Amino acid sequence: MRAQRSLFWLIFLSMLSLGFSVLHNNGALHPVEDLIGRIAAPVQGLVADISAGATRTLGDMRGFSELREDNAGLDTQVDQLTAELARLRATERENESLREAVGYTLEHPELDLAAAKVIGKDSSNLLDLLIIDRGSSSGLEEGMPVVWRGGLAGRIVSVSAETARILPITSSGSAVNVVLQGEFADADGVLTAQPDGTLLMSNILETDLVEPGQFVITSGLGGTFPRGILVGQIVNVRRLASSVLKEADVRPFVRPDTLDTVQVIKAFEDG
Amino acid sequence: MRRTGGLPSFTRPSPDRGSVLRTILTLFAIFALAILQTSATPYFPVFGMRPDLPLIFIAVWATVARGSRVLLWAFALGFLLDVVSGTPTGTNMLAITLAAYVATLGGAGMFRTNLPWSLAAVAAGTLVFYPTSMVILAACGFTILWLTALTNTLALAVVVNLGATLVLYWPISLLERLTRGRRPYRIL
Numbered sequence: 001m002r003a004q005r006s007l008f009w010l011i012f013l014s015m016l017s018l019g020f021s022v023l024h025n026n027g028a029l030h031p032v033e034d035l036i037g038r039i040a041a042p043v044q045g046l047v048a049d050i051s052a053g054a055t056r057t058l059g060d061m062r063g064f065s066e067l068r069e070d071n072a073g074l075d076t077q078v079d080q081l082t083a084e085l086a087r088l089r090a091t092e093r094e095n096e097s098l099r100e101a102v103g104y105t106l107e108h109p110e111l112d113l114a115a116a117k118v119i120g121k122d123s124s125n126l127l128d129l130l131i132i133d134r135g136s137s138s139g140l141e142e143g144m145p146v147v148w149r150g151g152l153a154g155r156i157v158s159v160s161a162e163t164a165r166i167l168p169i170t171s172s173g174s175a176v177n178v179v180l181q182g183e184f185a186d187a188d189g190v191l192t193a194q195p196d197g198t199l200l201m202s203n204i205l206e207t208d209l210v211e212p213g214q215f216v217i218t219s220g221l222g223g224t225f226p227r228g229i230l231v232g233q234i235v236n237v238r239r240l241a242s243s244v245l246k247e248a249d250v251r252p253f254v255r256p257d258t259l260d261t262v263q264v265i266k267a268f269e270d271g
Numbered sequence: 272m273r274r275t276g277g278l279p280s281f282t283r284p285s286p287d288r289g290s291v292l293r294t295i296l297t298l299f300a301i302f303a304l305a306i307l308q309t310s311a312t313p314y315f316p317v318f319g320m321r322p323d324l325p326l327i328f329i330a331v332w333a334t335v336a337r338g339s340r341v342l343l344w345a346f347a348l349g350f351l352l353d354v355v356s357g358t359p360t361g362t363n364m365l366a367i368t369l370a371a372y373v374a375t376l377g378g379a380g381m382f383r384t385n386l387p388w389s390l391a392a393v394a395a396g397t398l399v400f401y402p403t404s405m406v407i408l409a410a411c412g413f414t415i416l417w418l419t420a421l422t423n424t425l426a427l428a429v430v431v432n433l434g435a436t437l438v439l440y441w442p443i444s445l446l447e448r449l450t451r452g453r454r455p456y457r458i459l
Contacts (some may be wrong), residue, residue, distance in 0.1 A: 005339050006342065006372060007372075009342045009343070010337045010368065010369070010372045013342055013343070013345075013364075013368045014365055014368060014369070015347045015363075016346070017346070017349070017361045017364040017365035017368065018365070019349065020360050020361050021359065021360055021362075021364075021407075024359065024360035024361065025358075025359075029360060031337025032354075034355045035355060036351065036354045036355065037355070040302075040354070040355045043306050043310075044306055044309060044310040044355065045310075047306050047310040047311050048310040048311075048314075050311075051310060051311040051313075051315070051422055052313035052314055054314070055314045055315070056313075067396050076425045082378060119310055120306075120309035120310040120313070120355070120356065121309060121310075121313040121323070121356075122309070122356045123305070123309055123355075123358060123363060124323070124358065124363075124401075124404055124443060125320050125321055125322075125323075125357035125424055125427075125428055126358075126401070126404055126405060126408060126415065126420060126424065127358065127408065127413060129357050129358070131309060131310075131355075131357055133358065143321070152326065158357055159373060163357070165357035172414045172415065172416050173412075173414035189301060195416060195419045195423075202373075229430050232453070232455045246284070246327055258312070271383050
């Protein structure tokens with residue numbers, strides 16, 4: 001008898017879930033969702049702050065332990081550091097290029113940016129949605145690009161009054177039209193996520209010159225993202241055996257799992 | 272005297288004093304769980320995975336509590352989770368309710384309220400929760416990497432959730448006892 005009653009409740013609640021899903025898609029649930037969101041968002045922000053602080057403290061503790069070990073070996077590393085100097089000079093040159101790319105957003109006043117704090121993530125391990133503490137009341141809308149220090153982080157996929165959800169570029173549902181920055185700017189392609197957290201640049205023509213180390217920026221095609229936002233750096237290029245196309249592994253400039261704050265591009269000029 | 276499911280039962284002469292408080296306490300608990308899941312667990316991943324606190328809570332609750340009320344709490348928790356986490360409304364509602372139902376299966380018995388049974392319920396609940404969520408998310412237009420999700424993600428989720436259950440079993444059991452109230456004694 002109790003099993004029958006449980007089964008009845010299961011069927012009833014399952015139907016109700018589907019009903020709620022339909023109501024959500026129709027927008028009928030938005031007032032309720034907005035109300036709960038208004039209550040939950042400040043609490044989420046507080047909990048996120050505490051958690052981030054705890055994570056940093058734990059990291060510092062681990063870092064201190066590692067530091068002591070490092071100190072013991074510092075004497076022997078002095079010679080190695082001298083050799084490293086040469087490599088660092090090369091890195092410095094690379095950083096200058098990177099800074100130029102990062103500065104793109106700052107140098108373009110046509111971008112209307114809104115700062116937001118990351119207050120949570122989606123509940124399951126299946127998606128990587130980020131939740132921010134700005135919503136439609138701050139003028140945010142679905143589809144708006146999201147950046148961090150000038151690098152592309154993702155785009156907004158849903159908005160409530162006080163919160164919004166971001167689909168990061170490293171999430172499985174993301175696709176970004178990109179182009180290579182610099183000398184081989186004619187090489188373009190599509191960036192999608194890979195399970196290991198890196199990005200895959202596909203649809204590169206075999207004749208396009210693509211090399212590890214090149215920076216990848218948004219192409220602006222499709223109008224979803226403004227052109228010129230830094231996305232990542234090529235780390236590996238593969239030639240496909242059965243195709244005239246190539247593909248490349250790209251290390252994203254922004255790691256969404258480490259973000260505390262982001263900037264939403266509320267308006268930009270196409271092209 | 273009240274009759275439940277045709278079985279003879281005896282009820283303590285207890286009023287509903289405190290039942291509102293117990294309900295508020297449970298509501299507060301599920302709200303806190305939804306917030307913790309979205310804003311705390313992402314900062315403390317285990318093997319790159321977040322333990323599914325709401326799922327663990329409901330699965331353990333289902334093994335230590337009696338009756339169908341756990342399904343109602345699972346439904347409410349799923350709704351809160353959908354709203355605060357940004358997943359399409361209905362995803363967690365259905366997935367957690369189904370997981371809760373699976374956790375309640377197995378029938379009543381004197382061995383129902385022990386840790387091994389709760390671990391089994393959490394494992395079974397996880398195996399139901401993830402595929403259900405994946406189907407709903409895919410139906411809502413999200414891209415799901417099925418092979419990765421069904422092999423790596425699901426397997427790791429079971430392991431991580433089982434580990435978290437070892438820590439959370441006693442607090443959840445305590446909370447269930449605090450919010451249980453008085454109920455009919457059944458002769459079975």
